[in-house]
Amino acid sequence: MLNILVISDEAKELYGLFKAEKASSEGQNASSSASALPAGRREYDIAFVDLDTENWRERLMEVRHRMPVVAFSRPDVRKAVEAMKLGAGDYLEKPLTADTLAEVMARHRHELLTHKYGFDEIIGASGPMQEIFGLIKRAAASESSVLITGESGTGKELLARAIHRWSPRSDRSFMTINCSAIPDTLLESELFGFEKGSFTGAQYTKKGLLELADGGTVFFDEIGDVSPLFQTKILRVLQEGEIMRIGGSRPMHVDVRFITATNKDLRAACQRGGFREDLYYRLNVINIHLPPLRERTADVALLAKHFVTKHASKRKDVLIKGISPEAMAVLTAYSFPGNVRELENIIERAISFADIAEIFPSDLPAFLRQEPTRPRAASPRLKDALADFEKQTIAAALIEAGGNISRAAASLGIYRQQLQRKIKEYRIAI
Ligand SMILES: Nc1ncnc2c1ncn2[C@@H]1O[C@H](COP(=O)(O)OP(=O)(O)OP(=O)(O)O)[C@@H](O)[C@H]1O
Ligand SMILES: [Mg+2]
Numbered sequence: 532m533l534n535i536l537v538i539s540d541e542a543k544e545l546y547g548l549f550k551a552e553k554a555s556s557e558g559q560n561a562s563s564s565a566s567a568l569p570a571g572r573r574e575y576d577i578a579f580v581d582l583d584t585e586n587w588r589e590r591l592m593e594v595r596h597r598m599p600v601v602a603f604s605r606p607d608v609r610k611a612v613e614a615m616k617l618g619a620g621d622y623l624e625k626p627l628t629a630d631t632l633a634e635v636m637a638r639h640r641h642e643l644l645t646h647k648y649g650f651d652e653i654i655g656a657s658g659p660m661q662e663i664f665g666l667i668k669r670a671a672a673s674e675s676s677v678l679i680t681g682e683s684g685t686g687k688e689l690l691a692r693a694i695h696r697w698s699p700r701s702d703r704s705f706m707t708i709n710c711s712a713i714p715d716t717l718l719e720s721e722l723f724g725f726e727k728g729s730f731t732g733a734q735y736t737k738k739g740l741l742e743l744a745d746g747g748t749v750f751f752d753e754i755g756d757v758s759p760l761f762q763t764k765i766l767r768v769l770q771e772g773e774i775m776r777i778g779g780s781r782p783m784h785v786d787v788r789f790i791t792a793t794n795k796d797l798r799a800a801c802q803r804g805g806f807r808e809d810l811y812y813r814l815n816v817i818n819i820h821l822p823p824l825r826e827r828t829a830d831v832a833l834l835a836k837h838f839v840t841k842h843a844s845k846r847k848d849v850l851i852k853g854i855s856p857e858a859m860a861v862l863t864a865y866s867f868p869g870n871v872r873e874l875e876n877i878i879e880r881a882i883s884f885a886d887i888a889e890i891f892p893s894d895l896p897a898f899l900r901q902e903p904t905r906p907r908a909a910s911p912r913l914k915d916a917l918a919d920f921e922k923q924t925i926a927a928a929l930i931e932a933g934g935n936i937s938r939a940a941a942s943l944g945i946y947r948q949q950l951q952r953k954i955k956e957y958r959i960a961i
Pocket of ligand 2: 687688752
């Protein structure tokens with residue numbers, strides 16, 4: 532389902548037209564707005580900006596980095612040119628008709644399609660990420676505890692938030708507790724709160740985080756770092772669904788959903804005796820593992836483009852258009868030990884350094900260009916390495932072609948049927 536934003540004084544009258552478009556094969560969802568961008572649950576996929584509306588310049592600049600923009604107005608060449616300079620990708624003359632609308636939507640199909648390669652704010656086109664999107668939906672619908680595992684910077688917190696946002700608890704609070712940041716001595720009062728006078732210095736009654744999260748979701752980040760004492764306390768909450776303020780006289784029932792995350796191997800920690808096994812099983816009802824970015828290279832280009840869009844709005848002076856093919860090649864060849872976070876930092880930095888509209892290899896950190904070859908897991912078999920490379924190349928070509936198999940086949944220099952066979956063989960999601 533695609534979301535269309537219409538910025539116009541005549542939005543009401545146009546609504547029918549966009550709704551008709553919705554009924555067409557694409558299935559769009561039109562919302563109209565004459566004021567600032569409404570903060571909905573999800574972003575819009577494309578914006579239509581009416582240049583006969585007051586403040587259209589500001590409106591256009593507000594949205595241009597976040598979605599493709601189509602400008603329209605009564606015939607006016609000067610305005611059309613100005614809108615294109617400000618970042619509109621298309622211009623239509625009034626009156627808008629169903630035909631012109633369908634045509635422009637088709638033209639933007641490629642850009643719109645890329646929105647399919649993600650879930651909520653999580654971007655990903657690779658097979659593993661597609662699987663994860665399915666898991667998120669299932670986890671959101673269930674009340675079970677979720678344990679998210681993965682290296683640092685792979686997007687564990689992002690995923691935890693998405694699960695909450697798509698769960699029936701979404702209108703209640705999402706409370707993050709960074710376990711490694713809270714010292715043990717403070718933990719109990721932070722989590723459970725305290726009654727006035729329960730200890731020296733308790734001059735007021737304080738609600739704990741678990742009480743505040745009642746009805747919502749609690750996210751315990753870095754759960755692998757917690758002490759045995761903390762483990763016992765959390766286990767008790769999970770088992771009994773009850774908490775007691777320090778100095779309190781009766782337990783209180785709390786209804787919280789637990790999501791935890793760690794970059795440690797908790798199973799191994801259990802075997803070593805560093806983590807309680809009973810707690811591990813309670814937390815790990817649903818496990819979602821985020822693979823490192825180097826194992827899903829097909830996502831690099833898409834993520835890089837996403838971060839360009841995300842951070843380009845910081846540059847008021849230059850309209851950052853994107854990443855040159857040469858810079859993209861450097862990025863896809865890199866192994867990203869810091870995962871998605873590292874990629875985001877690299878793009879953010881490149882944008883602040885780039886003094887032209889496109890990011891070139893010279894805007895990327897030097898160490899990135901020097902990395903000779905991607906470090907591979909201990910001497911892979913040639914056959915596996917080649918298959919891996921083939922899979923990544925195909926996935927990248929499919930993204931570039933907006934999911935169009937014939938176009939992707941043409942750019943890869945193989946027949947359509949051949950490509951279809953490969954897609955099936957490698958189980959590439961399109
Ligand atoms: N698939 C993704 N799509 C878009 N942004 C992502 C994705 N994965 C990660 N990010 C971004 O990368 C950054 C790091 O993500 P996040 O904080 O969720 O990682 P983490 O796994 O919790 O890392 P750590 O273990 O170091 O806490 C964030 O800015 C996040 O928005
Ligand atoms: Mg984190």
